[in-house]
Amino acid sequence: MTDAPMKPSLQRPIAPRIGASRPVVSPIMPSVVYASETPDTLDDQYEGRTQGYAYAREGHPNADALARRLDAMEGVSGGVVTGSGMAAVAAVLLGLTKAGDHVVGADQLYGRSLRMMKEDLPRLGIETSLADPTDVAAIERALRPETRLVLIEVVSNPTLRIADLDGIAQLCRERGVLLAVDNTFTTPAAIRPVDHGADIVIQSVTKLLAGHSDVTLGWVGAREATLNDAMRVFATTTGMSASPFDCWLAERGLATFELRFARAQDTAARLAAHLAGQAGVKRVLYPTRGDHPDSARAQAVLRGRGCNMVSFEIEGGRAAANAFAAAAEGIAFAPTLGDVGTTLSHPPSSSHRALTPEGRASLGISEGFFRVSVGLEDPEALITTFDAGLAAARAV
Structure with missing residues:
Protein backbone atom coordinates (compact mmCIF):
# COMPACT_ATOMS: atom_id res chain seq x y z
CA MET A 1 0.00 0.00 0.00
CA THR A 2 1.37 3.42 -0.93
CA ASP A 3 1.47 6.24 1.57
CA ALA A 4 -0.02 9.55 0.52
CA PRO A 5 2.58 12.30 0.73
CA MET A 6 2.78 14.07 4.05
CA LYS A 7 1.08 17.44 3.86
CA PRO A 8 3.43 20.43 4.11
CA SER A 9 3.85 21.94 7.57
CA LEU A 10 2.40 25.35 6.68
CA GLN A 11 1.92 28.01 9.30
CA ARG A 12 -1.72 28.85 9.95
CA PRO A 13 -2.15 32.07 11.94
CA ILE A 14 -4.97 31.81 14.42
CA ALA A 15 -5.20 35.45 15.47
CA PRO A 16 -7.82 37.84 14.14
CA ARG A 17 -6.79 40.73 11.98
CA ILE A 18 -5.28 43.75 13.68
CA GLY A 19 -6.53 46.55 11.52
CA ALA A 20 -5.60 45.70 7.94
CA SER A 21 -2.98 43.06 8.88
CA ARG A 22 -2.73 39.64 10.49
CA PRO A 23 0.14 38.07 12.49
CA VAL A 24 2.34 35.71 10.48
CA VAL A 25 3.29 33.66 13.55
CA SER A 26 0.62 32.17 15.79
CA PRO A 27 0.47 34.22 19.00
CA ILE A 28 0.57 32.51 22.39
CA MET A 29 -2.81 32.65 24.09
CA PRO A 30 -2.31 31.57 27.70
CA SER A 31 -5.74 32.51 29.03
CA VAL A 32 -7.28 29.81 31.23
CA VAL A 33 -10.82 31.10 30.82
CA TYR A 34 -12.77 32.74 28.00
CA ALA A 35 -15.78 35.01 28.48
CA SER A 36 -19.01 34.53 26.53
CA GLU A 37 -21.70 37.16 26.01
CA THR A 38 -24.74 35.24 27.26
CA ALA A 255 8.28 24.43 10.56
CA THR A 256 11.67 22.68 10.32
CA PHE A 257 10.58 19.10 10.99
CA GLU A 258 10.92 17.77 7.45
CA LEU A 259 14.39 19.28 7.06
CA ARG A 260 15.51 17.94 10.44
CA PHE A 261 14.14 14.49 9.69
CA ALA A 262 15.90 14.22 6.34
CA ARG A 263 19.26 15.38 7.72
CA ALA A 264 19.13 13.12 10.77
CA GLN A 265 18.06 10.12 8.68
CA ASP A 266 20.94 10.57 6.24
CA THR A 267 23.44 10.83 9.08
CA ALA A 268 21.92 7.81 10.85
CA ALA A 269 22.46 5.65 7.76
CA ARG A 270 26.10 6.80 7.54
CA LEU A 271 26.70 6.18 11.23
CA ALA A 272 25.18 2.69 11.03
CA ALA A 273 27.37 1.79 8.06
CA HIS A 274 30.47 3.07 9.86
CA LEU A 275 29.75 1.28 13.13
CA ALA A 276 29.22 -2.02 11.32
CA GLY A 277 32.85 -2.04 10.23
CA GLN A 278 34.44 -1.26 13.59
CA ALA A 279 36.31 -3.65 15.86
CA GLY A 280 34.47 -4.39 19.07
CA VAL A 281 31.01 -3.84 17.56
CA LYS A 282 29.04 -7.10 17.68
CA ARG A 283 26.06 -5.95 15.63
CA VAL A 284 24.33 -2.86 14.25
CA LEU A 285 20.56 -2.49 13.85
CA TYR A 286 19.25 -0.05 11.25
CA PRO A 287 16.09 -0.74 9.21
CA THR A 288 17.53 -0.22 5.72
CA ARG A 289 20.60 -2.41 6.23
CA GLY A 290 20.53 -5.77 4.47
CA ASP A 291 21.51 -7.55 7.69
CA HIS A 292 18.53 -6.20 9.62
CA PRO A 293 16.22 -9.09 10.59
CA ASP A 294 13.24 -7.32 9.01
CA SER A 295 15.03 -5.68 6.07
CA ALA A 296 12.51 -6.89 3.47
CA ARG A 297 9.57 -5.61 5.52
CA ALA A 298 11.39 -2.34 6.18
CA GLN A 299 11.64 -1.77 2.45
CA ALA A 300 7.98 -2.63 1.92
CA VAL A 301 6.57 -0.68 4.87
CA LEU A 302 9.00 2.23 5.20
CA ARG A 303 9.92 2.37 1.50
CA GLY A 304 13.62 2.86 2.10
CA ARG A 305 13.24 5.33 4.96
CA GLY A 306 15.45 4.20 7.83
CA CYS A 307 14.57 7.13 10.13
CA ASN A 308 16.99 8.56 12.70
CA MET A 309 17.36 5.73 15.23
CA VAL A 310 20.36 3.37 15.30
CA SER A 311 20.99 0.58 17.81
CA PHE A 312 24.24 -1.30 18.25
CA GLU A 313 25.92 -3.73 20.61
CA ILE A 314 29.53 -3.64 21.76
CA GLU A 315 31.72 -6.30 23.32
CA GLY A 316 32.84 -6.07 26.93
CA GLY A 317 29.59 -5.78 28.87
CA ARG A 318 28.80 -3.03 31.39
CA ALA A 319 32.43 -1.97 31.88
CA ALA A 320 32.83 -1.32 28.17
CA ALA A 321 29.45 0.46 28.08
CA ASN A 322 30.55 2.81 30.87
CA ALA A 323 33.80 3.54 29.05
CA PHE A 324 32.02 4.20 25.77
CA ALA A 325 29.49 6.61 27.27
CA ALA A 326 32.16 8.52 29.19
CA ALA A 327 34.48 8.86 26.19
CA ALA A 328 31.82 9.91 23.65
CA GLU A 329 32.16 13.54 24.70
CA GLY A 330 29.53 15.92 23.41
CA ILE A 331 26.91 13.18 23.00
CA ALA A 332 24.24 13.53 25.68
CA PHE A 333 23.77 10.28 27.58
CA ALA A 334 20.02 10.61 28.08
CA PRO A 335 16.96 8.35 27.63
CA THR A 336 15.25 10.47 25.01
CA LEU A 337 15.09 10.83 21.25
CA GLY A 338 14.31 13.32 18.52
CA ASP A 339 16.45 16.23 19.70
CA VAL A 340 18.49 18.42 17.35
CA GLY A 341 21.53 16.95 19.11
CA THR A 342 22.42 13.26 19.10
CA THR A 343 21.51 11.40 22.28
CA LEU A 344 22.75 8.05 23.55
CA SER A 345 20.58 5.66 25.57
CA HIS A 346 21.55 2.45 27.38
CA PRO A 347 18.33 0.37 27.68
CA PRO A 348 19.64 -2.02 30.39
CA SER A 349 20.10 0.94 32.77
CA SER A 350 17.09 2.99 31.62
CA SER A 351 14.06 1.93 29.60
CA HIS A 352 14.43 -1.81 30.25
CA ARG A 353 15.99 -1.80 33.71
CA ALA A 354 12.85 -3.30 35.24
CA LEU A 355 13.32 -6.49 33.25
CA THR A 356 15.43 -9.36 34.54
CA PRO A 357 18.72 -10.05 32.75
CA GLU A 358 17.02 -13.08 31.24
CA GLY A 359 14.10 -10.96 30.09
CA ARG A 360 16.42 -8.48 28.44
CA ALA A 361 18.42 -11.29 26.85
CA SER A 362 15.25 -12.71 25.32
CA LEU A 363 14.81 -9.38 23.52
CA GLY A 364 18.45 -9.25 22.44
CA ILE A 365 19.40 -6.49 24.90
CA SER A 366 22.78 -7.07 26.53
CA GLU A 367 24.83 -4.83 28.84
CA GLY A 368 26.67 -3.63 25.75
CA PHE A 369 23.49 -2.55 23.92
CA PHE A 370 23.02 1.13 23.01
CA ARG A 371 20.29 3.07 21.23
CA VAL A 372 21.20 6.26 19.39
CA SER A 373 18.89 9.08 18.37
CA VAL A 374 20.86 10.82 15.65
CA GLY A 375 20.67 14.62 15.50
CA LEU A 376 21.93 17.37 13.23
CA GLU A 377 25.69 17.35 13.91
CA ASP A 378 28.24 17.19 11.13
CA PRO A 379 28.33 13.48 10.20
CA GLU A 380 32.12 13.21 10.20
CA ALA A 381 32.42 14.91 13.58
CA LEU A 382 29.78 12.55 14.96
CA ILE A 383 31.62 9.51 13.62
CA THR A 384 34.86 10.75 15.17
CA THR A 385 33.14 11.00 18.55
CA PHE A 386 31.76 7.47 18.29
CA ASP A 387 35.21 6.21 17.31
CA ALA A 388 36.61 7.74 20.50
CA GLY A 389 33.94 5.92 22.51
CA LEU A 390 34.69 2.61 20.78
CA ALA A 391 38.41 3.02 21.40
CA ALA A 392 37.75 3.52 25.10
CA ALA A 393 35.45 0.49 25.18
CA ARG A 394 38.06 -1.70 23.47
CA ALA A 395 40.69 -0.60 25.98
CA VAL A 396 38.51 -1.95 28.78
Whole structure:
Protein backbone atom coordinates (compact mmCIF):
# COMPACT_ATOMS: atom_id res chain seq x y z
CA MET A 1 0.00 0.00 0.00
CA THR A 2 1.37 3.42 -0.93
CA ASP A 3 1.47 6.24 1.57
CA ALA A 4 -0.02 9.55 0.52
CA PRO A 5 2.58 12.30 0.73
CA MET A 6 2.78 14.07 4.05
CA LYS A 7 1.08 17.44 3.86
CA PRO A 8 3.43 20.43 4.11
CA SER A 9 3.85 21.94 7.57
CA LEU A 10 2.40 25.35 6.68
CA GLN A 11 1.92 28.01 9.30
CA ARG A 12 -1.72 28.85 9.95
CA PRO A 13 -2.15 32.07 11.94
CA ILE A 14 -4.97 31.81 14.42
CA ALA A 15 -5.20 35.45 15.47
CA PRO A 16 -7.82 37.84 14.14
CA ARG A 17 -6.79 40.73 11.98
CA ILE A 18 -5.28 43.75 13.68
CA GLY A 19 -6.53 46.55 11.52
CA ALA A 20 -5.60 45.70 7.94
CA SER A 21 -2.98 43.06 8.88
CA ARG A 22 -2.73 39.64 10.49
CA PRO A 23 0.14 38.07 12.49
CA VAL A 24 2.34 35.71 10.48
CA VAL A 25 3.29 33.66 13.55
CA SER A 26 0.62 32.17 15.79
CA PRO A 27 0.47 34.22 19.00
CA ILE A 28 0.57 32.51 22.39
CA MET A 29 -2.81 32.65 24.09
CA PRO A 30 -2.31 31.57 27.70
CA SER A 31 -5.74 32.51 29.03
CA VAL A 32 -7.28 29.81 31.23
CA VAL A 33 -10.82 31.10 30.82
CA TYR A 34 -12.77 32.74 28.00
CA ALA A 35 -15.78 35.01 28.48
CA SER A 36 -19.01 34.53 26.53
CA GLU A 37 -21.70 37.16 26.01
CA THR A 38 -24.74 35.24 27.26
CA PRO A 39 -25.82 31.78 28.44
CA ASP A 40 -27.28 31.21 24.97
CA THR A 41 -23.87 31.96 23.45
CA LEU A 42 -22.26 29.40 25.73
CA ASP A 43 -24.94 26.84 24.76
CA ASP A 44 -24.15 27.49 21.10
CA GLN A 45 -20.46 26.85 21.74
CA TYR A 46 -20.93 23.62 23.67
CA GLU A 47 -23.54 22.32 21.23
CA GLY A 48 -21.43 23.06 18.16
CA ARG A 49 -23.47 25.81 16.53
CA THR A 50 -20.62 28.30 16.84
CA GLN A 51 -16.96 28.14 17.66
CA GLY A 52 -15.49 29.46 20.88
CA TYR A 53 -13.66 28.57 24.06
CA ALA A 54 -14.74 28.44 27.68
CA TYR A 55 -12.03 26.78 29.77
CA ALA A 56 -8.51 25.89 28.66
CA ARG A 57 -8.68 22.33 29.98
CA GLU A 58 -11.37 21.75 27.35
CA GLY A 59 -9.28 23.28 24.58
CA HIS A 60 -7.57 26.49 23.57
CA PRO A 61 -6.44 28.20 20.36
CA ASN A 62 -2.80 27.06 20.47
CA ALA A 63 -3.77 23.41 20.94
CA ASP A 64 -6.25 23.63 18.08
CA ALA A 65 -3.69 25.24 15.76
CA LEU A 66 -1.20 22.47 16.51
CA ALA A 67 -3.83 19.73 16.19
CA ARG A 68 -4.88 20.95 12.73
CA ARG A 69 -1.32 20.70 11.48
CA LEU A 70 -0.72 17.26 12.98
CA ASP A 71 -4.04 16.06 11.59
CA ALA A 72 -2.99 17.10 8.10
CA MET A 73 0.40 15.39 8.46
CA GLU A 74 -1.12 12.09 9.64
CA GLY A 75 -4.14 12.12 7.31
CA VAL A 76 -6.95 12.34 9.88
CA SER A 77 -9.34 15.00 11.14
CA GLY A 78 -10.26 16.01 14.67
CA GLY A 79 -7.17 14.79 16.54
CA VAL A 80 -6.52 15.68 20.17
CA VAL A 81 -3.40 17.33 21.60
CA THR A 82 -2.50 16.07 25.08
CA GLY A 83 -0.03 17.03 27.79
CA SER A 84 2.41 14.21 26.92
CA GLY A 85 2.87 11.21 24.67
CA MET A 86 1.81 8.90 27.48
CA ALA A 87 -1.34 10.96 27.95
CA ALA A 88 -2.14 10.21 24.31
CA VAL A 89 -1.54 6.49 24.93
CA ALA A 90 -3.80 6.65 28.00
CA ALA A 91 -6.52 8.42 26.03
CA VAL A 92 -6.55 5.40 23.71
CA LEU A 93 -6.18 2.58 26.22
CA LEU A 94 -8.47 4.04 28.89
CA GLY A 95 -10.71 6.31 26.84
CA LEU A 96 -11.79 3.59 24.38
CA THR A 97 -12.03 0.51 26.61
CA LYS A 98 -14.08 -0.67 29.58
CA ALA A 99 -13.99 -3.40 32.18
CA GLY A 100 -14.35 -6.77 30.49
CA ASP A 101 -12.54 -5.70 27.31
CA HIS A 102 -9.26 -7.23 26.19
CA VAL A 103 -6.29 -5.37 24.66
CA VAL A 104 -3.35 -6.86 22.76
CA GLY A 105 -0.06 -4.97 22.78
CA ALA A 106 3.24 -5.44 20.99
CA ASP A 107 5.77 -7.10 23.28
CA GLN A 108 8.37 -4.34 22.73
CA LEU A 109 6.27 -1.25 23.34
CA TYR A 110 7.72 1.82 25.05
CA GLY A 111 8.36 0.98 28.71
CA ARG A 112 5.57 3.10 30.20
CA SER A 113 3.10 1.78 27.63
CA LEU A 114 4.07 -1.73 28.70
CA ARG A 115 3.57 -0.80 32.34
CA MET A 116 0.09 0.51 31.60
CA MET A 117 -0.67 -2.72 29.75
CA LYS A 118 0.68 -4.98 32.49
CA GLU A 119 -0.42 -3.13 35.63
CA ASP A 120 -2.95 -0.35 35.14
CA LEU A 121 -5.41 -1.87 32.68
CA PRO A 122 -5.74 -5.19 34.57
CA ARG A 123 -6.29 -3.23 37.79
CA LEU A 124 -9.31 -1.64 36.12
CA GLY A 125 -10.72 -4.93 34.84
CA ILE A 126 -9.29 -4.70 31.31
CA GLU A 127 -7.37 -7.86 30.40
CA THR A 128 -4.21 -7.60 28.32
CA SER A 129 -1.87 -9.82 26.31
CA LEU A 130 1.48 -9.16 24.64
CA ALA A 131 2.57 -10.62 21.30
CA ASP A 132 5.30 -10.26 18.69
CA PRO A 133 4.18 -7.60 16.16
CA THR A 134 6.59 -8.91 13.51
CA ASP A 135 4.49 -12.10 13.38
CA VAL A 136 0.84 -11.58 12.46
CA ALA A 137 0.11 -15.17 13.48
CA ALA A 138 1.29 -14.36 17.01
CA ILE A 139 -1.07 -11.38 17.14
CA GLU A 140 -3.89 -13.56 15.85
CA ARG A 141 -3.27 -16.17 18.55
CA ALA A 142 -3.50 -13.43 21.20
CA LEU A 143 -6.92 -12.21 20.05
CA ARG A 144 -10.04 -13.16 21.99
CA PRO A 145 -13.75 -12.64 21.34
CA GLU A 146 -13.65 -9.71 23.79
CA THR A 147 -10.57 -8.06 22.22
CA ARG A 148 -11.32 -4.38 21.70
CA LEU A 149 -8.00 -2.99 20.52
CA VAL A 150 -4.46 -3.83 19.35
CA LEU A 151 -1.62 -1.38 20.10
CA ILE A 152 1.67 -1.57 18.18
CA GLU A 153 4.60 0.61 17.17
CA VAL A 154 5.83 0.56 13.56
CA VAL A 155 9.44 0.29 14.75
CA SER A 156 10.11 -1.22 18.17
CA ASN A 157 12.14 0.30 20.96
CA PRO A 158 15.08 -0.33 21.21
CA THR A 159 15.74 -3.27 18.85
CA LEU A 160 14.17 -1.52 15.84
CA ARG A 161 12.10 -4.51 14.70
CA ILE A 162 9.51 -3.72 12.02
CA ALA A 163 5.88 -4.62 12.69
CA ASP A 164 3.84 -6.44 10.06
CA LEU A 165 1.61 -3.40 9.85
CA ASP A 166 -0.34 -4.39 6.75
CA GLY A 167 -0.94 -7.93 7.99
CA ILE A 168 -2.06 -6.80 11.44
CA ALA A 169 -4.33 -4.12 9.94
CA GLN A 170 -6.01 -6.69 7.72
CA LEU A 171 -6.43 -9.06 10.67
CA CYS A 172 -7.99 -6.31 12.80
CA ARG A 173 -10.41 -5.37 10.02
CA GLU A 174 -11.51 -8.98 9.65
CA ARG A 175 -12.04 -9.37 13.41
CA GLY A 176 -13.65 -5.99 14.02
CA VAL A 177 -10.83 -4.89 16.33
CA LEU A 178 -9.42 -1.37 16.52
CA LEU A 179 -5.77 -0.95 15.54
CA ALA A 180 -3.81 1.84 17.26
CA VAL A 181 -0.29 2.63 16.04
CA ASP A 182 2.30 4.66 17.95
CA ASN A 183 4.12 6.49 15.14
CA THR A 184 6.62 8.36 17.31
CA PHE A 185 9.80 6.65 16.09
CA THR A 186 8.84 6.78 12.44
CA THR A 187 6.74 9.98 12.18
CA PRO A 188 4.53 10.86 9.20
CA ALA A 189 7.68 11.69 7.22
CA ALA A 190 8.36 7.94 7.02
CA ILE A 191 4.87 6.43 7.14
CA ARG A 192 1.23 7.35 7.70
CA PRO A 193 -0.34 4.39 9.52
CA VAL A 194 -3.90 5.28 8.46
CA ASP A 195 -2.82 4.68 4.85
CA HIS A 196 -2.04 1.11 5.92
CA GLY A 197 -5.35 0.52 7.66
CA ALA A 198 -4.74 1.78 11.19
CA ASP A 199 -7.75 3.23 12.99
CA ILE A 200 -5.83 5.40 15.47
CA VAL A 201 -2.42 7.08 15.37
CA ILE A 202 -0.42 8.26 18.40
CA GLN A 203 2.47 10.70 18.55
CA SER A 204 4.76 11.81 21.34
CA VAL A 205 5.14 15.33 19.98
CA THR A 206 7.90 15.76 22.57
CA LYS A 207 10.25 13.86 20.27
CA LEU A 208 11.04 14.45 16.59
CA LEU A 209 8.03 16.58 15.75
CA ALA A 210 8.83 19.36 18.22
CA GLY A 211 12.48 18.38 18.08
CA HIS A 212 14.27 20.56 20.64
CA SER A 213 13.78 18.81 24.01
CA ASP A 214 11.88 21.80 25.36
CA VAL A 215 8.29 20.54 24.93
CA THR A 216 6.23 17.81 26.61
CA LEU A 217 3.21 17.03 24.41
CA GLY A 218 1.28 14.22 22.78
CA TRP A 219 -1.30 13.88 20.04
CA VAL A 220 -3.78 11.19 19.04
CA GLY A 221 -6.09 11.08 16.05
CA ALA A 222 -8.54 8.55 14.65
CA ARG A 223 -10.30 7.91 11.37
CA GLU A 224 -13.74 8.02 13.00
CA ALA A 225 -15.14 11.13 14.67
CA THR A 226 -16.79 9.04 17.40
CA LEU A 227 -13.38 7.74 18.50
CA ASN A 228 -11.89 11.23 18.55
CA ASP A 229 -14.87 12.47 20.55
CA ALA A 230 -14.47 9.69 23.12
CA MET A 231 -10.76 10.34 23.52
CA ARG A 232 -11.29 14.09 23.76
CA VAL A 233 -13.91 13.69 26.48
CA PHE A 234 -11.63 11.35 28.44
CA ALA A 235 -8.63 13.69 28.05
CA THR A 236 -10.70 16.67 29.18
CA THR A 237 -12.19 14.85 32.15
CA THR A 238 -8.85 13.54 33.38
CA GLY A 239 -7.01 16.83 32.88
CA MET A 240 -4.62 15.78 30.10
CA SER A 241 -4.35 19.43 29.09
CA ALA A 242 -1.60 20.77 26.85
CA SER A 243 0.17 23.99 27.75
CA PRO A 244 -0.42 26.83 25.26
CA PHE A 245 3.29 27.68 25.40
CA ASP A 246 4.32 24.10 24.64
CA CYS A 247 1.84 23.99 21.76
CA TRP A 248 3.32 27.21 20.41
CA LEU A 249 6.86 25.81 20.66
CA ALA A 250 5.80 22.59 18.93
CA GLU A 251 4.16 24.51 16.11
CA ARG A 252 7.41 26.41 15.67
CA GLY A 253 9.32 23.11 15.63
CA LEU A 254 7.09 21.69 12.89
CA ALA A 255 8.28 24.43 10.56
CA THR A 256 11.67 22.68 10.32
CA PHE A 257 10.58 19.10 10.99
CA GLU A 258 10.92 17.77 7.45
CA LEU A 259 14.39 19.28 7.06
CA ARG A 260 15.51 17.94 10.44
CA PHE A 261 14.14 14.49 9.69
CA ALA A 262 15.90 14.22 6.34
CA ARG A 263 19.26 15.38 7.72
CA ALA A 264 19.13 13.12 10.77
CA GLN A 265 18.06 10.12 8.68
CA ASP A 266 20.94 10.57 6.24
CA THR A 267 23.44 10.83 9.08
CA ALA A 268 21.92 7.81 10.85
CA ALA A 269 22.46 5.65 7.76
CA ARG A 270 26.10 6.80 7.54
CA LEU A 271 26.70 6.18 11.23
CA ALA A 272 25.18 2.69 11.03
CA ALA A 273 27.37 1.79 8.06
CA HIS A 274 30.47 3.07 9.86
CA LEU A 275 29.75 1.28 13.13
CA ALA A 276 29.22 -2.02 11.32
CA GLY A 277 32.85 -2.04 10.23
CA GLN A 278 34.44 -1.26 13.59
CA ALA A 279 36.31 -3.65 15.86
CA GLY A 280 34.47 -4.39 19.07
CA VAL A 281 31.01 -3.84 17.56
CA LYS A 282 29.04 -7.10 17.68
CA ARG A 283 26.06 -5.95 15.63
CA VAL A 284 24.33 -2.86 14.25
CA LEU A 285 20.56 -2.49 13.85
CA TYR A 286 19.25 -0.05 11.25
CA PRO A 287 16.09 -0.74 9.21
CA THR A 288 17.53 -0.22 5.72
CA ARG A 289 20.60 -2.41 6.23
CA GLY A 290 20.53 -5.77 4.47
CA ASP A 291 21.51 -7.55 7.69
CA HIS A 292 18.53 -6.20 9.62
CA PRO A 293 16.22 -9.09 10.59
CA ASP A 294 13.24 -7.32 9.01
CA SER A 295 15.03 -5.68 6.07
CA ALA A 296 12.51 -6.89 3.47
CA ARG A 297 9.57 -5.61 5.52
CA ALA A 298 11.39 -2.34 6.18
CA GLN A 299 11.64 -1.77 2.45
CA ALA A 300 7.98 -2.63 1.92
CA VAL A 301 6.57 -0.68 4.87
CA LEU A 302 9.00 2.23 5.20
CA ARG A 303 9.92 2.37 1.50
CA GLY A 304 13.62 2.86 2.10
CA ARG A 305 13.24 5.33 4.96
CA GLY A 306 15.45 4.20 7.83
CA CYS A 307 14.57 7.13 10.13
CA ASN A 308 16.99 8.56 12.70
CA MET A 309 17.36 5.73 15.23
CA VAL A 310 20.36 3.37 15.30
CA SER A 311 20.99 0.58 17.81
CA PHE A 312 24.24 -1.30 18.25
CA GLU A 313 25.92 -3.73 20.61
CA ILE A 314 29.53 -3.64 21.76
CA GLU A 315 31.72 -6.30 23.32
CA GLY A 316 32.84 -6.07 26.93
CA GLY A 317 29.59 -5.78 28.87
CA ARG A 318 28.80 -3.03 31.39
CA ALA A 319 32.43 -1.97 31.88
CA ALA A 320 32.83 -1.32 28.17
CA ALA A 321 29.45 0.46 28.08
CA ASN A 322 30.55 2.81 30.87
CA ALA A 323 33.80 3.54 29.05
CA PHE A 324 32.02 4.20 25.77
CA ALA A 325 29.49 6.61 27.27
CA ALA A 326 32.16 8.52 29.19
CA ALA A 327 34.48 8.86 26.19
CA ALA A 328 31.82 9.91 23.65
CA GLU A 329 32.16 13.54 24.70
CA GLY A 330 29.53 15.92 23.41
CA ILE A 331 26.91 13.18 23.00
CA ALA A 332 24.24 13.53 25.68
CA PHE A 333 23.77 10.28 27.58
CA ALA A 334 20.02 10.61 28.08
CA PRO A 335 16.96 8.35 27.63
CA THR A 336 15.25 10.47 25.01
CA LEU A 337 15.09 10.83 21.25
CA GLY A 338 14.31 13.32 18.52
CA ASP A 339 16.45 16.23 19.70
CA VAL A 340 18.49 18.42 17.35
CA GLY A 341 21.53 16.95 19.11
CA THR A 342 22.42 13.26 19.10
CA THR A 343 21.51 11.40 22.28
CA LEU A 344 22.75 8.05 23.55
CA SER A 345 20.58 5.66 25.57
CA HIS A 346 21.55 2.45 27.38
CA PRO A 347 18.33 0.37 27.68
CA PRO A 348 19.64 -2.02 30.39
CA SER A 349 20.10 0.94 32.77
CA SER A 350 17.09 2.99 31.62
CA SER A 351 14.06 1.93 29.60
CA HIS A 352 14.43 -1.81 30.25
CA ARG A 353 15.99 -1.80 33.71
CA ALA A 354 12.85 -3.30 35.24
CA LEU A 355 13.32 -6.49 33.25
CA THR A 356 15.43 -9.36 34.54
CA PRO A 357 18.72 -10.05 32.75
CA GLU A 358 17.02 -13.08 31.24
CA GLY A 359 14.10 -10.96 30.09
CA ARG A 360 16.42 -8.48 28.44
CA ALA A 361 18.42 -11.29 26.85
CA SER A 362 15.25 -12.71 25.32
CA LEU A 363 14.81 -9.38 23.52
CA GLY A 364 18.45 -9.25 22.44
CA ILE A 365 19.40 -6.49 24.90
CA SER A 366 22.78 -7.07 26.53
CA GLU A 367 24.83 -4.83 28.84
CA GLY A 368 26.67 -3.63 25.75
CA PHE A 369 23.49 -2.55 23.92
CA PHE A 370 23.02 1.13 23.01
CA ARG A 371 20.29 3.07 21.23
CA VAL A 372 21.20 6.26 19.39
CA SER A 373 18.89 9.08 18.37
CA VAL A 374 20.86 10.82 15.65
CA GLY A 375 20.67 14.62 15.50
CA LEU A 376 21.93 17.37 13.23
CA GLU A 377 25.69 17.35 13.91
CA ASP A 378 28.24 17.19 11.13
CA PRO A 379 28.33 13.48 10.20
CA GLU A 380 32.12 13.21 10.20
CA ALA A 381 32.42 14.91 13.58
CA LEU A 382 29.78 12.55 14.96
CA ILE A 383 31.62 9.51 13.62
CA THR A 384 34.86 10.75 15.17
CA THR A 385 33.14 11.00 18.55
CA PHE A 386 31.76 7.47 18.29
CA ASP A 387 35.21 6.21 17.31
CA ALA A 388 36.61 7.74 20.50
CA GLY A 389 33.94 5.92 22.51
CA LEU A 390 34.69 2.61 20.78
CA ALA A 391 38.41 3.02 21.40
CA ALA A 392 37.75 3.52 25.10
CA ALA A 393 35.45 0.49 25.18
CA ARG A 394 38.06 -1.70 23.47
CA ALA A 395 40.69 -0.60 25.98
CA VAL A 396 38.51 -1.95 28.78
